[in-house]
Amino acid sequence: MHILVTGGAGYIGSHTCLELINSGYQVVVVDNLDNSKEESLRRVERITGGSIEFHKLDLLNIEPLDALFSQRRFDAVIHFAGLKAVSESVQAPLRYYHNNITGTLNLCNAMCRHGIRNFVFSSSATVYGDPEAVPIREDAPLKTTNPYGRTKLVIEDILKDLHVSDSRWNIVLLRYFNPVGAHEGGEIGEDPNDVPNNLFPYITQVGIGKLDKLLVFGGDYPTIDGTGVRDYIHVVDLAIGHIRAMEKLKTGPGLAVYNLGTGVGYSVLQVITAFEETTQVAIPYEIVGRRPGDVAVCYAEPGLAEKELGWRAQRGLKQMCADGWRWQKNNPDGFR
Numbered sequence: 001m002h003i004l005v006t007g008g009a010g011y012i013g014s015h016t017c018l019e020l021i022n023s024g025y026q027v028v029v030v031d032n033l034d035n036s037k038e039e040s041l042r043r044v045e046r047i048t049g050g051s052i053e054f055h056k057l058d059l060l061n062i063e064p065l066d067a068l069f070s071q072r073r074f075d076a077v078i079h080f081a082g083l084k085a086v087s088e089s090v091q092a093p094l095r096y097y098h099n100n101i102t103g104t105l106n107l108c109n110a111m112c113r114h115g116i117r118n119f120v121f122s123s124s125a126t127v128y129g130d131p132e133a134v135p136i137r138e139d140a141p142l143k144t145t146n147p148y149g150r151t152k153l154v155i156e157d158i159l160k161d162l163h164v165s166d167s168r169w170n171i172v173l174l175r176y177f178n179p180v181g182a183h184e185g186g187e188i189g190e191d192p193n194d195v196p197n198n199l200f201p202y203i204t205q206v207g208i209g210k211l212d213k214l215l216v217f218g219g220d221y222p223t224i225d226g227t228g229v230r231d232y233i234h235v236v237d238l239a240i241g242h243i244r245a246m247e248k249l250k251t252g253p254g255l256a257v258y259n260l261g262t263g264v265g266y267s268v269l270q271v272i273t274a275f276e277e278t279t280q281v282a283i284p285y286e287i288v289g290r291r292p293g294d295v296a297v298c299y300a301e302p303g304l305a306e307k308e309l310g311w312r313a314q315r316g317l318k319q320m321c322a323d324g325w326r327w328q329k330n331n332p333d334g335f336r
C-alpha cells in the first residue's frame with residue numbers, strides 16, 4: 001500500500017514513517033521543512049533499510065500538491081503537517097489558522113479531485129480544554145483555549161462534515177496526549193527549533209547543560225504534589241497507533257475518533273524524579289507561577305482504542321526518559 005505522509009519529516013511523522021516501512025508500507029513524504037530537517041528521513045531509511053520518497057512541498061501551494069496526486073496513486077493519507085506551538089499561536093493566530101486549516105482544505109480538495117478517501121488526522125487532547133472529568137473519554141465536551149487548539153477543533157469539524165457529505169470517506173481522528181521520548185536507537189527524536197516549550201525536551205536540554213534549570217509552572221494545583229499532571233505517551237507507541245489506524249481504515253469504519261494516551265497521569269515532579277533515576281543526571285528546577293492556559297490534570301481513557309484498534313501503549317515513563325535522553329545525548333544539536 002502507498003501512503004502519503006504530510007509533515008513526515010517532523011517528530012511524530014518520522015517515527016511513524018519508520019513503523020510504516022517496518023510494516024511493509026510504501027511511504028511518500030511531503031513537508032515544507034518549516035519545523036524539521038530532511039535528515040530525519042535519511043536516518044529512518046538507515047534504520048529500516050527502506051526508502052522514502054521525499055517532496056519538499058508546502059500544503060499551502062495547491063499546484064505541486066495536485067501534481068503529486070496526479071503522478072502517484074495513494075491508498076491513504078496520514079496528515080501530520082501543521083504548526084503546533086500553543087504560545088506562538090496566541091501571538092500569530094492568522095498564521096496558525098491559515099497554515100493548519102487552509103493546508104488541510106488544500107489537501108482534502110486534492111484528495112477529492114483524485115478519488116482518495118482514506119485519511120488519518122493528528123488531533124490533540126487540547127480539544128478537551130480544561131476537562132470536566134478524568135480520565136477523558138472521546139465523547140467528553142470539546143472546547144479549547146487557544147488558536148492552535150481551535151485549528152484542531154475546526155479541522156475535526158471539517159472532516160466530520162466531509163464524511164457526512166460523502167460516506168465513502170474513511171477518516172480516523174487520533175487525539176494524542178503528550179508524546180515524548182524517541183526511537184530506542186537514539187538516531188531520531190524531537191528537535192525543537194528554539195528553546196523548547198514542552199516539558200520533556202526542556203528537561204533533556206537542561207540535562208546536557210544547554211539550559212540552566214527547569215522552571216516548573218505552578219506548585220499549587222490540586223494534584224499529588226501541586227504540579228500539573230499529564231498523560232505522557234512514548235512516541236513509538238504513538239507511531240504504532242497509526243499502523244493500527246491504517247488497519248482500521250481497511251475495514252471501512254466511516255468516521256472514528258480515538259484517544260492515544262496511556263491512561264496514566266504523572267506530575268511534573270514525578271517526571272523529573274523518573275528522569276533523574278533513569279539517567280543519573282540531576283535536573284535543577286525552580287517552582288514558579290502557573291503558565292497561563294495550563295490545566296491541572298489531563299489524562300486519557302484509552303479503552304476505546306484498545307477495543308476497536310487492538311492498540312495499547314506498552315512503554316512506561318522510565319523508557320520514555322531513557323530513550324529521550326539517548327537521543328539528546330547522542331545528538332546535542334539535533335539533526336543539525
Ligand code: NAD
Pocket residue numbers: 006007008009010011012013030031032033034035036037057058059060079080081082083084099103122123124125176177178179
Ligand atoms: P512537528 O513540527 O515535528 O511536525 C510537523 C511537520 O509539519 C513539520 O515537519 C513541519 O515542517 C511540517 N509542516 C507544517 N506546516 C506545513 C505545511 N503547510 N506544508 C507542509 N509541511 C508543513 O510536530 P509533531 O510533534 O511531529 O506533530 C505532528 C502533528 O501532531 C501536528 O499536527 C501536531 O499539531 C499534532 N500533535 C502534536 C503533539 C505534540 O505534543 N507533539 C500533540 C498533539 C498533536
Ligand code: WQD
Pocket residue numbers: 084086123124125126177178179197198199200202214215216217218227228229230268291294
Ligand atoms: C506539560 C507539563 C506544564 C514546560 C502541550 C500542548 C498540547 C499538546 C501537547 C499539541 C505542564 C509543565 C512545561 C516547562 C513546566 N500539543 N511544564 N515547565 O502543556 O500539557 O501540552 O503539548 O497538540 O496541545 O498544549 O505540554 O509539555 O508543555 O507541559 O513546568 O518548561 O509540564 O505546566 O504541567 P502541555 P507541556
